[in-house]
Amino acid sequence: MSRWLDDPLLSVEGLTMRFGGLTAVSDFHMRVGRGDITALIGPNGAGKTTVFNCITGFYKPTQGRLALAHADAASTHDVDALTRSGRRFASMGGRDLFLLERMADYEIAARARVARTFQNIRLFAGMTVLENLIVAQHNALMRASGLTFFGLLNTPGHQRAEAAAVARAVGWLERINLIGRADDPAGALPYGDQRRLEIARAMCVDPVLLCLDEPAAGLNPRESAQLTALLRSIRDHDGVSVLLIEHDMSVVMQVSDHVVVLDYGRKIADGAPQEVREDPRVIAAYLGVDDEAEVIAAESEIARLAGEAP
């Protein structure tokens, strides 16, 4: 049942990230199962976004190894061999293997095919909804336009590629119910639509792993339900693994196959949603106290106050 152990798409080993004296993430291990929706949760400032930024190359980790294997899981032997070779990625035994901590951010998106969204939405506000989705297909279009030379001549090959990119964008706009607003600037959309558009834009990169940083933040219950359905269809229909950071527990418990909990930069729980929900350390972390004894003390204090009140 635990696919993240049998067939991990991404394995994070010993990830540590320090900012000067502050250790935002320390010795963090996790695996993202192929075809799973994995949730990364934790209180504010726990270091979740920092983990995302390390995976997607926006931060260079102080320490640690992040190995991503396309197609099927890489053996430890292969990963060690690649690590020793000093290269960033390689095709080993027919599998493409990537060491993300060595790669630049744009390479991780373009080659390792990890796409992401941001906690504070980063759409191209002054470009239209359609243009946002076309820019996401930049590398495929760049190849088809012969690094711009064929594009300048407007050859049929380039035209076909552009038509295909538009078709893909239109397909996504229909899925997220934004087809009617294709020609509107992205910055003019309501907040919930912007969130969905950012997900669609990341999907247009054609990723194997989609990282979503708080996709449900600021959504109303109806939009949250739509989001849950969208995430499921991305997993089941597109076969893309999803890693998501989320504070909305109802969304997390509904969609995720696997939950990892971070607190003060350390992993405190890792397992199926049911197990994690009942883990006392997780409860303690969410109530904002350090250990179990204090949880019990706090709960009895609450009970006492409740008894006194009437």
Next chain:
Amino acid sequence: MAAPTAPPRSRLQTALGDAGFAALVTFGLSFPLLAFRTEQDMQNRLVVEPRWSWSLAAVLAIFCARLLAGLIQDWRARALAIPGALVAIYGGSLALGPSFSAGALTACAGLVLLALAFPLDARLRQAPAPAARSEGSDRSRLFALGGVLALFLFPFVMLTLLGPAGSLKWINNYGVQILIYVMLGWGLNIVVGLAGLLDLGYVAFYAVGAYSYALLSTTFGISFWLCLPLAGILAAFWGVILGFPVLRLRGDYLAIVTMAFGEIIRIVLINWTDFSNGYAGISSIPRVTFFGVPFTANEDGFAALFGLEFTPIHRTIFLYFLILCLALLTNAVTLRLRRLPIGRAWEALREDEIACRSLGVNTVNTKLTAFALGAMFGGFAGAFFAVRQNFVSPESFTFIESATILAIVVLGGMGSQVGVALAAVAMIGGTEILRELDFLKHIFGGSFDPAQYRMLIFGLAMVVMMIWKPRGLISTRAPSIFLKHKRAVAGSLVREGHG
């Protein structure tokens, strides 16, 4: 039972039919117009002299042209076929006349070009129907076409209205001067308006282009037409050189380093006297020729060749067309690039660099191509400047030039081609017009010199302009592609980049 339908005529048949008809019409027309000529003979009598060969040539030419047009339908293939045919004809006439081998070779080259047009046409015609469109509306196209036509007619209109002496000022001080700045504005617009990289040292590339032509032509005697692309390439190279150190810089830092780059180039030109002759500059740079024919009063000059009376305005008009074509080239390339992945990546970079990288856009390459292309057009303009002035010195490439070009881009509305052109007309034309405020002497007295208040008035106008339209003359952004409706994006949503 269905009635048997005639099999569809093949392309060749249709084209041959059309061409035959056109040839017939030409024959009918040329018969009275070309085929006979009346001349007075020795006894002052009119005699009819038949010129069947003229008529035959016209018929043949029309037949061939119509046949080619029928067979080659895509405009890009035609763009290849027309020079091919012209080169072939030129080569053929050369082979029959002065030099057989060179002519035959030229003719072969032309025929090869012509032959290539056919498969190209076939490939281009099977292009798929576009799912989304990117071109402008018919009205805006008509407007642009009208504008270009007016620009091409401008010197002739001036010439007929004011005569050679009177029109010189208009064609040179207004026409050529404004067009140089339109071109520079369009070049810088790629860097500042599209990619959102604030560049305060654009004049460096203008200088590189100017000195490229000046040095290559005076030391190696290379012709202008060869120097022009070389100047562009050299400037693009320096654009990349500037691009590397500023890749990670943003905002004020980017502005300061680019400004310093502009100053470095100028100071090197001043101090490296062996190379650039320092303050004295480079003089007697070869003047522009009409594809090899000089604009002189000699009998092998332009005027004599075309049977015109010599006046210096011919050169000015040629320079005007030259810079007009260069500017239109800059515009065409920029408009096309905006609709290609690279152009969309520039604009995305201006909107949000981090998001670009998260989508796999190589921002280093994207920035460098923006710098290189912007610099290349600056280099072209520089080479033009050198051939126009036939003198260059570091004085022409001071910081105020960079500031003027940047002001044109900002005033125009960053990213808008039309806006930049309008701003160049307003700024350069405006400063020129302010020279002519002599009537103010009647108001303020004879000792008042309006020329001295030129910059003051101009500065005030700029301030008013920026209060009235803070985002420039054309603040909206036209989308590069659309599904159903082309709606301009409001300026308030468009970011200005990290410049």
